[in-house]
Amino acid sequence: MKELTITIPVKSFKKFDNPYDSKAMAAKYQFFVNVADIPSEWLEWLSVNPREQKLTTDVARDIAKSLRSSKKNFHVLNRGILLSAEEVTFDNKEKMATIKFLNPNMHGIVDGGHTYRQILKYQEEINPIYEKYVQVEVITSFDSIEELAEARNNSVAVDDKSIEELRGTFDPIKRIIENQRIQGEKYFDRISFRQNEFWGNKDVNNIIDVREIISIINMFNPILYDPMTPIHPIQSYTGKAASLNKFLKMSPLGVKEEDPEYRNAVIEKLTKIIPDIFKLWDDIEVNFAKVSKELNRRYGSKPYSNYGKDNVKKISMFSNVEMDYTVPKGIMYPVVGAFRALVCERDGQYDWTISPFNVWDEKKEQIVTSVLESSAQFGNSPDKLGKSTLLWDSLYNMILIYRITNEMKNS
Structure with a gap:
């Protein structure tokens, strides 16, 4: 200009x-x-x-x-x-x-x-x-x-994300995902980094709040949540503003002040796995109900599935494809978050011990069964599922045991 x-x-x-x-x-x-x-x-x-x-x-x-x-x-x-x-x-x-x-x-x-x-x-x-x-x-x-x-x-x-966008706080994440596509969809173009960003733009729908992006990444950030300890990132589901604040205040152990350089360095170390995280989310969201159907679990009978409700638009968050069912975030967060058990550090970068997509393919039936059984116990309330330490524990331990078993086989 x-x-x-x-x-x-x-x-x-x-x-x-x-x-x-x-x-x-x-x-x-x-x-x-x-x-x-x-x-x-x-x-x-x-x-x-x-x-x-x-x-x-x-x-x-x-x-x-x-x-x-x-x-x-x-x-x-x-x-x-x-x-x-x-x-x-x-x-x-x-x-x-x-x-x-x-x-x-x-x-x-x-x-x-x-x-x-x-x-x-x-x-x-x-x-x-x-x-x-x-x-x-x-x-x-x-x-x-x-x-x-x-x-x-x-x-x-003005919400915090708008101020942080001005500060350039999200720039390291932008560089990692700006050209990524999932099922051909460039989801970066639908991420709202500022308040009211897409207001009045009828060409953009299914907008993703950057705080959602941060909340999902947080779950896999070993600095915030050690992948080898069962301290679960439930906050990622319950509070997007709190998750953003947790991200912003990331600093070396013992340092109370915000350290943007340190935070950027951590994001840099996550470069390899961040695109996979969103692909994994999409894979699970698009296929969760299909797996349930294959198991004869009648996912469509759940009130939160919105099956048959034409007035409810059911679209996957990242690939932006239409679905027959809604998969609530109260399910998505604990399921996707469980895969943090696969994160390790290798050659100064965060990586997967084993492909999360292979693990999902291997364990999807067990995962879906566990979620739906818990759903029945909680009166089919997605919110209670998202806040359930028992569900987070169950799913996390499932993936962690798979990791440990796999490592023992290959040792």
Whole structure:
């Protein structure tokens, strides 16, 4: 993206020098702009905003209502638009401000994206009925854009994943899976890394929250859950926000502070198995009900299978293929999580002691039987299954015993 320099008429222009150093480049500018003069070119400079703009929220509707009101108080009631920019200059004679953007990762609309988009919609109307002004605030030379975004985006809470996306926290995982396909489906293109990311995009369905991705990876992370101990990653099922927090706070033993470099190094060591984890999930999700049918276990009679319910769309999470049955996550997490017993460290990288796909193929009937018997005991409640230490124990021990037996045969 090329740099952008826009000159607009403004009122009440004020510059606030850095209070610690008046000669420093970092400064703050405030002024009012007629909404008719707000430039549409800023639409391409929204990547520094941690949330996508969803115009059907109550907040967005209130902004639109205020814009179309005859009252002359929009500039007072609305928080305005916050920009991060390289430079701001002001022509006092012409009352024109010039704002310069250079880097799309540092410059653009940090806060006020909903206000900005509603203003653009208002401009589309033939000669907007009422003259309105919006406050524009510009920060220059600020070196931590994610910190600024986190501080300012708090009128409607920005979820943690959006802030972490700005920080580049998910970049190591992105590099591992961005070109991966499962049954021909590039699932990376459906992962939501920011709040409201795919809102309004009818071409994207079956969206995957990045916190789900993190929760699944966590189960196989030996730093968080030693694969040789029965301390089960039940939290991956019960709390996506807590799982993200656990991931973020990953640090060397005895160190309390977050250590991004250490965290990235751990993810790097997981490079080989991460794509397999999601393929394994898909293999189990797509085939679980088929195995049950082969065993005459009547999976379709379970209320959570949603069999025959045309109003419930049953699609596999990663391959995005339509299925006849739903396999709840209360089943998926303990089943997939059991395969962490196969993780080992080899040549400085995490690897499988034996192919998880071969183990699933060997043990699938026993696994499905164990799950369905537990389901009956818990009143066919997937949530109780997902939280059952007994089920996690049973499945984990099944896979661990298979691993140990296999190692003994080959020793």
